[in-house]
Amino acid sequence: MPRDLPLGNGSLLVNFDSRYQVRDLYFPHVGKENHAQGHAFRFGVWVDGHFRWIDDPGWVRDLRYGPDTLVTSVSLHHPDLELGIECADAVDMAMNLFVRRFDIHELSGRPREVRLFFHHDFHILENPLGDTAYYEPQRRCLIHYKGKRWFLINGAKWNGRSPEVAEDDEGQAEGPRGMAVGIDQWATGVKEFLGKEGTWKDAEDGQLQGNPIAQGSVDSTVMLSTTTSPAGPAVLHYWMAVGTTFDEVAEINRNVRRRGPDDFLGRTRAYWEFWVDKSEWDFGEIPEALVGCFRRSLLILRTQIDNGGGITAANDHDIIQFARDTYSYVWPRDGALAAWALDLSDHFQTTQAFFDFCHRVIAKEGYFLHKYNPDGSLASSWHPWQGAHGKQLPIQEDETGLVLWALWKHMDRFRDVEWAKDKYRGLVARAADWIASYRDPSTGLPHPSYDLWEERYGVHAFTVAAAWAGLVAASRFAYRFNEGHLAQKWKSAADAIRAAADRYFYRPDLGRFARTLSPRGDGEVDADPTLDASLYGLWYFGMYPPDDPRIVRTMEAVRERLTVKTEVGGLARYENDYYHQVTKDIENVPGNPWFVCTLWLAQWHIARAKRPDDLLPARDILQWVAAHALRSGVLAEQVHPYTNAPLSVSPLTWSHASFVSTFLEYADRLAGMKSCPACGRRPRMRGTGAGAGELP
Numbered sequence: 001m002p003r004d005l006p007l008g009n010g011s012l013l014v015n016f017d018s019r020y021q022v023r024d025l026y027f028p029h030v031g032k033e034n035h036a037q038g039h040a041f042r043f044g045v046w047v048d049g050h051f052r053w054i055d056d057p058g059w060v061r062d063l064r065y066g067p068d069t070l071v072t073s074v075s076l077h078h079p080d081l082e083l084g085i086e087c088a089d090a091v092d093m094a095m096n097l098f099v100r101r102f103d104i105h106e107l108s109g110r111p112r113e114v115r116l117f118f119h120h121d122f123h124i125l126e127n128p129l130g131d132t133a134y135y136e137p138q139r140r141c142l143i144h145y146k147g148k149r150w151f152l153i154n155g156a157k158w159n160g161r162s163p164e165v166a167e168d169d170e171g172q173a174e175g176p177r178g179m180a181v182g183i184d185q186w187a188t189g190v191k192e193f194l195g196k197e198g199t200w201k202d203a204e205d206g207q208l209q210g211n212p213i214a215q216g217s218v219d220s221t222v223m224l225s226t227t228t229s230p231a232g233p234a235v236l237h238y239w240m241a242v243g244t245t246f247d248e249v250a251e252i253n254r255n256v257r258r259r260g261p262d263d264f265l266g267r268t269r270a271y272w273e274f275w276v277d278k279s280e281w282d283f284g285e286i287p288e289a290l291v292g293c294f295r296r297s298l299l300i301l302r303t304q305i306d307n308g309g310g311i312t313a314a315n316d317h318d319i320i321q322f323a324r325d326t327y328s329y330v331w332p333r334d335g336a337l338a339a340w341a342l343d344l345s346d347h348f349q350t351t352q353a354f355f356d357f358c359h360r361v362i363a364k365e366g367y368f369l370h371k372y373n374p375d376g377s378l379a380s381s382w383h384p385w386q387g388a389h390g391k392q393l394p395i396q397e398d399e400t401g402l403v404l405w406a407l408w409k410h411m412d413r414f415r416d417v418e419w420a421k422d423k424y425r426g427l428v429a430r431a432a433d434w435i436a437s438y439r440d441p442s443t444g445l446p447h448p449s450y451d452l453w454e455e456r457y458g459v460h461a462f463t464v465a466a467a468w469a470g471l472v473a474a475s476r477f478a479y480r481f482n483e484g485h486l487a488q489k490w491k492s493a494a495d496a497i498r499a500a501a502d503r504y505f506y507r508p509d510l511g512r513f514a515r516t517l518s519p520r521g522d523g524e525v526d527a528d529p530t531l532d533a534s535l536y537g538l539w540y541f542g543m544y545p546p547d548d549p550r551i552v553r554t555m556e557a558v559r560e561r562l563t564v565k566t567e568v569g570g571l572a573r574y575e576n577d578y579y580h581q582v583t584k585d586i587e588n589v590p591g592n593p594w595f596v597c598t599l600w601l602a603q604w605h606i607a608r609a610k611r612p613d614d615l616l617p618a619r620d621i622l623q624w625v626a627a628h629a630l631r632s633g634v635l636a637e638q639v640h641p642y643t644n645a646p647l648s649v650s651p652l653t654w655s656h657a658s659f660v661s662t663f664l665e666y667a668d669r670l671a672g673m674k675s676c677p678a679c680g681r682r683p684r685m686r687g688t689g690a691g692a693g694e695l696p
Contacts, residue, residue, distance in 0.1 A: 140182025
């Protein structure tokens with residue numbers, strides 16, 4: 001099930017599913033640890049003796065964010081209950097606080113008591129063993145804890161009085177004047193043991209039994225009640241403080257009680273509006289729908305990034321059904337491409353943290369391994385150390401090359417030399433020396449590694465382009481650091497790789513480039529003729545110009561043969577893509593549509609455009625992406641070729657990063673074409689071209 005509404009601050013990430021249930025709760029890192037493990041935190045409503053959980057099919061739900069912010073704007077309506085509920089949810093921009101507001105609209109025409117129930121199916125530290133849940137009477141709250149992970153749950157109701165701030169003591173239930181603080185009922189109990197389903201069953205009669213403590217495999221439910229009026233909405237608040245000690249969560253709770261939960265919703269709303277707005281942006285004639293999708297992608301992209309610098313691929317726990325593992329890891333390749341998008345949008349502090357992360361985790365030999373946990377430790381992998389001819393490196397070499405490529409693009413744009421000086425020796429030189437040496441002397445190409453899709457072992461066009469771009473980037477660093485001998489060494493290695501690509505990857509019999517080569521060991525290779533969207537890397541990273549006739553023929557073949565010929569449209573990864581495959585009609589559906597692959601085609605149109613009309617295909621693709629997003633703006637990894645339902649993880653960081661970079665490249669190219677030398681108008685941004693370029 002997709003995650004329609006991710007909310008986060010870089011330490012705490014909360015995900016809602018399409019039914020408006022909390023399904024993931026990550027702390028203290030984005031992607032690590034998930035204290036919900038994909039289990040639904042149920043939300044229910046009782047009125048007039050009728051009870052409905054939020055997953056009831058009678059609910060009409062509209063799940064969105066407020067404009068240009070990471071505060072939700074969710075509308076709920078259930079005809080049987082004759083209620084409408086407007087919801088605002090946020091993870092505070094600074095504190096590890098999840099805060100929610102519910103405006104309950106009475107549609108029956110008469111006052112009624114309404115009870116909201118909040119269920120918590122914690123698996124603290126990613127397992128259900130040894131948890132404790134208890135009611136804390138002094139603060140009228142409920143607490144879950146295990147070890148150094150604490151979760152304090154509380155709520156409040158509004159009684160219509162002026163919200164003047166009250167100076168209260170810790171033990172008092174009053175918050176800002178006009179707001180009564182504390183939960184009305186609670187239940188703690190055992191779940192997933194001896195057939196027990198959990199305390200959520202206790203809620204369905206509208207009453208909770210009040211068991212004060214439970215330990216082991218436990219859950220809890222709390223209730224907040226109010227009386228509605230046809231004259232205006234009744235307001236309830238709920239919040240969850242998250243921390244590593246009791247004192248930490250108690251202090252957060254104290255702050256919410258004193259200042260009121262709306263203060264935290266308001267400041268978080270304002271923070272993200274400020275964060276996503278760059279005053280120098282002028283998108284001119286670009287449709288507002290596309291501009292809005294760009295801003296939304298930028299915000300969603302930020303939710304997937306840990307404050308320690310790790311840019312995670314995705315945090316949708318439901319993907320464990322595929323291989324009992326997740327995407328909650330840092331792939332250096334995905335991170336480098338996301339860093340490029342963030343740099344284009346001038347959020348350079350976030351990318352600095354990512355490059356610091358890379359500096360910490362790179363192997364002393366100069367390469368990156370498969371993937372990493374957000375805390376920098378080595379993550380799970382399916383790449384073996386044992387190959388057909390003995391020991392092999394379980395790597396994707398493109399990950400090392402693209403970190404160097406993105407780091408140079410960052411330096412060229414922001415010139416933060418003092419920050420970068422230690423990266424030059426510890427990251428750039430180390431990686432460049434390794435890339436230059438990790439080559440087959442018989443072909444001049446890089447040694448085999450795994451492809452960007454993590455499926456095939458060989459020498460891949462995308463990888464070769466990334467290795468070339470990394471070496472050129474490193475040579476530029478060396479040139480600026482006055483180490484000409486290193487600049488020439490790395491540039492010569494890049495030239496040799498380019499010459500080998502000319503010789504081996506371009507296949508005259510195909511009239512285009514091949515995606516993968518398998519060396520025979522005698523200087524000859526076997527070519528894989530399968531069309532693959534990743535061939536775009538040959539021009540995007542600068543190894544070939546986008547209008548090279550060989551590139552043109554390659555990209556036209558990609559467009560013709562990987563386009564999904566259904567009403568959904570889009571581009572597949574490659575011919576006969578097996579991953580989440582839904583049909584064997586390969587002629588019409590070579591694979592499921594992927595957002596990143598479709599956007600790569602748009603980037604090619606942008607790079608080749610000479611006139612505004614040349615940009616129309618790229619604009620159409622941007623509009624296609626916006627039209628195929630979830631209503632909240634979330635982009636999945638791929639979509640169903642017949643129904644457009646999201647497939648695999650959702651949101652995918654790479655999808656949003658690709659939209660951000662493509663949109664900004666489009667806007668910059670359009671502005672450049674419409675600039676007027678006579679009046680001095682200049683393009684909106686500088687340096688958005690993706691190619692690595694040549695040394696001066």
